[in-house]
Amino acid sequence: MTSLRNFYIKLNGLSSALLLSRKLPCLITAGNKYTYYSWSSMTAVHHPLLQPVGRCLKSRHSSLHTSSVHCKNYYEILGISRNASQKEVKKAYYQMAKKYHPDVNKNDPGAEKKFAEATEAYEVLGDEDKRQQYDSFGSSAFNNGGAGGSSPGGFRSSGFQYQASVDPEELFRKIFGDFRSQFGQNEPDFAESDFGYKASEEVTIQLTFKQAARGVEKDIKVNVVGTCPKCQGSRCMPGTKAVRCQYCNGTGVETISTGPFVMRQTCRYCAGTRMVLPHPCDECMGKGQTVQRKVVTVQVPAGISDGQTLRMSVGGKEMFILVKVKPNAYFRRQGDDVHTDATISMSQAVLGGATRIQGIYEDITVQIPAGSSSHTTITLPGKGLKRPSSYGQGDHILHLRIRTPSSLTEKQKALFQALAELETDTPGSIAGFARTGDGKETSDPLHAGAPNASEQTAEQQQSWLQKIKKAILG
Template sequence: MVRSSTIRIEIQFENKLRMDSKNADKQQVLKIHDFKECSLVELTQAQQQTDADLAFFLDSEQTVKTAHNGLQAAYDALTKSSVQENNKTSLVPMTLSLYVPATLMDTEHYVIDIGAGFYVEMNKDKAMDYYKRKLLLIERQQCQLQEIVEEKRKLKASKTVALDFIGAALCLLFCIQFYMAYNFRLLFNPFVISARQAHRRLYFSFRHFSRFDGKQLWHERQRFLLFRDFHFTSTRFAEKLDYYEILGVPRNASAKDIKKAYYQLAKKYHPDVNKNDPQAARKFQQVSEAYEVLSDENKKAQYDQWGSTDFGTASGGSTSSGHNWQGFHSTIDPEELFRKIFGDIKMGQNNAGFPGWNFDEFAESKFGFGSTQEYVMHLSFQEAAKGVTKTASINTVDVCQKCGGKKTELGYKMVSCPYCNGSGMETFSQGPFIMRQTCRKCSGTGQFNKNPCLECEGTGHTVQRKTVSVPVPAGVEDGQTLRMQVGKKELFITFRVSKSDIFRRDGADVHTDVSISISQAILGGTVRIPGIYEDVYLQIPPATSSHTRLRVAGKGIKKVNSYGYGDHYVHVKIEVPKKLSDAQRAIIMAYAEMETNTPGTIRGVTTTAGGDKICAEDPNGYVAGIRKIFNSSVEENGSEKKDKAEKEKPGS
């Protein structure tokens, strides 16, 4: 079976020729048009159309050549085949680089691929006749194409001559009129006059200059000084902008630094912020143009190499791939670029700071949309102390679910780059110099994605919303950051720990307050306190004063970066009762009478001439009764001690 995949190429070319023949009348009109009457804009548009047509026919010529080679190879293979080759083993191509061994069973019958998915069985004679007719057709088409290409080249040459004449005339006329300032009224817009008009104005400029006297020269000079703010809008005299200087970044600045500089300058020069500054809009335009070039790797590489983004249009160079590099300028409105990056932000004199905007998140992706780099997780005090597993919904970069990472639409695959023929390098001719650089279409990979996946736009991965489980270690503190691997990206999780109503944290140690009564403070006892993991019964020693700090070892928070636990410190506070019963008050007053070394005085207690303390107010007589009890007890104890002493005397 002889397969000829080039038949499809040839059929497609025939369709292109039929489509192009529909525009034959329009092309004929351009051929007979008098270019001397065309304006510069019309000539430029006509030349661009001619360049596009010429590129199409050159590409078609290459396609026909490829089809001819394929058909010729098939015809030669049929010619060489014979009956003696039956049952002979040979290599059959499966792809351009894959061959499999096969045995020829019948060299007199063949299946021919005639294109569009149809296969026809023919004998050897019919097959050779078919390919012979196809070769004749292809050769006729090659001749037609050569004639068309030659005609297009002549048409392009005539337009180039007209453009060169207008350019030379405009340049000379501009220099003469600019130097002779008096002749300002003859200045013109170079894009709306024809070549004949330019020649006529140049002629009358010399005549007009010869008829001026000194007084007229002075008046014309004054008119020029009044109306000298004119613009000559020719790209040949356009000012070359230093994009790095505009953004205020060095030439080795990273993509993040470039984005940050654009963020600052766009905020500074935005027209809504500087409504009274007419220069702000121009600055904003320059900043947007600089960012558009430097943020694109291909444009930035070209700008770094040539110092401009018009390479290929003004220089007249050509590429080895046959494609015209039309250059690039700002292809997006600055306001639209600003909205793509920052969103629809209402800006004004009092809102120039982009409230709520986080540049760190914006800088990680081209226009602020990418995988999550940092996530803030809120925890309660107990969750941070004990540890917990929580879930988080984040944006993560993962393999495209539609193409499975293949970067192409289903049913398609990557092809060899047509711009560099799969080499990854482009060759440029710049005058006598020949230069090579990385292919701008495939970025040096040598592969071209003709049908990129619509879901991931040919990147092979997309930003997807996923829910991940985050194991929070016990003992994390407020503000600590945990690094976690999510897919191919790293996620930095910052913990925000809320405060506790009970505990205060100091590293791995915790502090709490406990209130005890007066009797507990004086006599001692036990008190129950809440702990991190369980409640603790704390022993209160007798004579405990207020603000005493008691330590419970090993009952604090687990240490994150080492072994063991911290301590639990309890701060004692003596709670004084606000209301007392009469009996309680009498007991306290009786104690006050017996207290020694009192600093100052006690309310309700007076001091006698003998230095004894006595309660001044005792309506119920409780204090007197307590005093009597203590006095009688003291007297009894005194008599007992006296009797005991007498008995112990010798001879008693």
């Protein structure tokens, strides 16, 4: 007798395929229609010895039977579509597991089977990799070593055998917590959502230097725990309500008798709440609250520095806000003081004057004292940063930078030459001038590297005042 090998695969939208040995044709089924295909050409053929009977093959000379392998539709088990999101898969499993949990249906022998089927379906569809394999090859991909096998997590109930990589009870507790303490203190009183599984505890915000210096109102998106928008906090599906617990008769306490001993404890089904939810809200999982995304406004005080943390209450929960301040090319901060640079001309440095600079809150006019040198600092009291934790403000400290001209006109050069002749405290020498015995600079072509002293002109021997007049008036 030819041995049969059974595989269930997805073939171009066909429901299943029963592959025989390569000596026999291949039977492909689509709904209730059966078609034989040749292995060599994969064209439809009619085999006189084989007739389809249900899901088995029957020979006219000898009976050949296959063991009917049930191709489970996990999507139908959970009641969801094939393109359902992971959140919808989890919600569907939660509803099925709550409905058919063995602790709820102690007198229903079929509940345990449905609970196990739902767990098996979730173990596959709740895992992206397993779900992709299932969509490609069906549940047979898990018959050997996948969701099946001889894992110790398997059990038998009411003639149904389920073998999974984890125990159904353990999987349910891992996802949703202990069923008997679903309203206890160890489990959050809100449900996770697409935005996360808890409220925001720490958020980082980015500020510019001026925002940090002046203070700003910053809008940020955070996760908060709020009333479920679907059930409005009732924890029940719209149109339903909580009912009195039938296990403790609404007392919240159950009595357990063991021989002569009587023990009273909190009801394991309602967890002492006296009420149960026949139809819990599928949005908040019967919690009444969900994790939601909201926009909150943060009041950033003026003068806050980089790395400081703000604390505020959002949705009844305390949240910390870490402040990051971007560096500024103009302002430099040292404590509550702010430092900036100001570039002035040589004339302003020598004769004095005024310049206008950019302040934290407004532009400021600064008086430059005569005789200022480079790196001279001018302090502007009270023009710095506000002190967030106390009163008053720091100072604005201005650093002067003298700009030296890189090129001179003939008139400017004549003026500098005249000035050079009058200098008596020049350290070293000036190009084109020689120092006389009295310490003054004089124009000396010989010392300046002139080719011949006879080339001096009358103009070069004039006094410095005559040079200035000639340079200016011509």
